[in-house]
Each structure stands twice: as structure tokens, then as C-alpha cells.
Amino acid sequence: MAQSITAVQTLRNNHNCESKEGDCGKSANSSAARKSNARDVERSDSYRVSSKKPDFSLGRRGAPEIGILLNPISPKIADRPYPSAIASKDSVPQYIRDIDSLKESKLKQAYPKEHTSWRNRRDYAKKTGIPFYPPWNSFPVFLRELGPIPADGYTLDKLNPEGGYTPGNVRWASKETQTHNRRNTVWLIHEGQKLPLAVWASRTNQAESTLRWRHDQNWPHENIITGISPAKNRPLPFGHPWPIRYAQQWEGYFQRDAAGRIDRLDYLILQTSKHLKSLSERADSFCYPADYSPTKEEEMALEKFNREYDLWSGFWRHAQGLRAR
Numbered sequence: 001m002a003q004s005i006t007a008v009q010t011l012r013n014n015h016n017c018e019s020k021e022g023d024c025g026k027s028a029n030s031s032a033a034r035k036s037n038a039r040d041v042e043r044s045d046s047y048r049v050s051s052k053k054p055d056f057s058l059g060r061r062g063a064p065e066i067g068i069l070l071n072p073i074s075p076k077i078a079d080r081p082y083p084s085a086i087a088s089k090d091s092v093p094q095y096i097r098d099i100d101s102l103k104e105s106k107l108k109q110a111y112p113k114e115h116t117s118w119r120n121r122r123d124y125a126k127k128t129g130i131p132f133y134p135p136w137n138s139f140p141v142f143l144r145e146l147g148p149i150p151a152d153g154y155t156l157d158k159l160n161p162e163g164g165y166t167p168g169n170v171r172w173a174s175k176e177t178q179t180h181n182r183r184n185t186v187w188l189i190h191e192g193q194k195l196p197l198a199v200w201a202s203r204t205n206q207a208e209s210t211l212r213w214r215h216d217q218n219w220p221h222e223n224i225i226t227g228i229s230p231a232k233n234r235p236l237p238f239g240h241p242w243p244i245r246y247a248q249q250w251e252g253y254f255q256r257d258a259a260g261r262i263d264r265l266d267y268l269i270l271q272t273s274k275h276l277k278s279l280s281e282r283a284d285s286f287c288y289p290a291d292y293s294p295t296k297e298e299e300m301a302l303e304k305f306n307r308e309y310d311l312w313s314g315f316w317r318h319a320q321g322l323r324a325r
Helices: 002-012 031-049 094-101 104-110 112-128 139-146 175-179 197-203 208-216 221-226 244-257 264-286 296-323
Strands: 155-158 170-173 187-190 193-196
Touching: 094 104, 094 139, 104 112, 104 139, 112 139, 112 155, 139 170, 155 175, 187 197, 187 221, 193 197, 197 208, 197 221, 208 221, 221 244, 244 264, 264 296
Parallel strands: none
Antiparallel strands: 155 170, 187 193
């Protein structure tokens, strides 16, 4: 800053004549001098602004990120980012480049599945009166916001079946996901988990029609999934060994599998031992290297496994406590 001020003073007093200030053509008060001094001040100020050292640290693609440089003569022209700050074409998704470069007719040919799904949902919304986001009447705008189909078999789906085709309520989803997201989807709660009936049927290796029949008969959720008929819920015998919270369920299993052939406590110990052995064999599949980051699905599977292990470990401790009496 000191150098800048010194330069200005030198420019303003660079003449040594002894003429009166008003008579000298180089006088600081003359019109020409004032204009010259103004240019000198502006030039000096621009040098002062540009005296900041640029940052030559390596940027994203190995190029130095110099940032914004000021031209000492014409700051406005030089107030532009260094070329390395401009995004590379490689960082722009292909579908965005296609939207920007192709005509709509060519874009439809390049993305036929996306266009078919978009057209079908748009026409369906018009026929049924379902809200359809107006800007999405343009296929390029729609494609730019939702992107291409992530995999074969995916189509448009609404997160909230009661809502419209609007931003935040539309996604690409598989047929299985959409099946579980319909208005008539039956949800069942068992052991703290709320899942569609079809998922419970798959997890318990039962026919979906069987579970749906039980649901139509107004069976409780637990009975729908376990297959134990509510009509068979008998009064529990005095001194039974079952854990209180799961007493009816265990009694139903016992009546179905081993009534009259084995003692209830022995049945409880046998079943918990078999299940814990099965869980210990499955535990190996959840052993990951120290530097491995599990996916979201793997984390959910591990969480489910831990809940199941804690449940059956509790059954085992309960049974062993009774046996030790």
C-alpha cells in the first residue's frame, strides 16, 4: 500500500517548473493534468488490487487453481475465472449433454424406455385428472430432472399413491417395489417389523394367497404370519415354561409339532438350541474386512440378524434358567 501511495504522489508532482500553479500546463490543477492524474490513480489502484499473490495450489484435474486475476490496465476484462475453473465435459452426465445437444425427436429415439414411461403416465394423468407437474409436459425437462432409467424393468412410480406426478413424489422403481406401494397393499406387523404381506410370505416360505386368506378371516397379524389359528389358542397350562410375551406362540408351535411326544421345557431347549446353531452358521456371512464399508442392504441385514440373535439368545437363557431350578 505504501508503494502505491508513493507512486501516486510521484505522478502528481513529477514536474519541477517554477511557474505559477495556474499558468503551468503540467500543473495539478489544469484540466489535462487532472485527467492524467486520474488515469494515473486508476492505474495505480489497479496495480494495488492485483498485487495479491495468486494461489497456485493444484486443483481437481492437476491444474493450478489461480482463481480470478486482475489485469492492471483493464480490470473488467480480466475479472474472469481461470480456464481450469470451468467444468470439464467429462463431469457432465451423458444424458445432460444429450438434452443440450439433441433435438427432442432425436432425444426420444435415444431414450425410448424413458419416453414411453413418461408418455404413458402423462396421458393417464390427463384421463384420470391426477395432478401432473406442468413443466414435465416437456420430455427434455422431465428427463433432466429425473434422469434415465437405472435398470431394465423400472418404470415411473409415485411415492405416495394418493398424490400426483409432481417433484418429490415420483421415482423410477421396479415392479416389485411398485407392487408393495399400491393402495391395496396389506401391511403386517410382527416382532416389531412392518412389512407388506407379500414380503412376509416370501420370508416365511408360504404362499401369498394363504396369508391373504388368513387376513380376510380377520386373523391377528402374528397368527397370519406364524400360521397358528386363533381358534387353537387354548388356555395355557399351569407352570408352562414359555416366555410370557411369546407364550401363545410357543404353545401353538408345541401343539403343532410335539404335543404328547416331548416335555414342553425340553421342546423349548431343543428349538432354541437348533435355531442358535443355525444363526451361528449364518454369522460368518456378516464378517467383513476392516477396510470394507457395508452397503445399506448389508447393514439392514446385519441389524435384522442381530435382533433375531438377541431374541433367541433370550429364549435360551430363559430355558436354561428353568432347567437349573
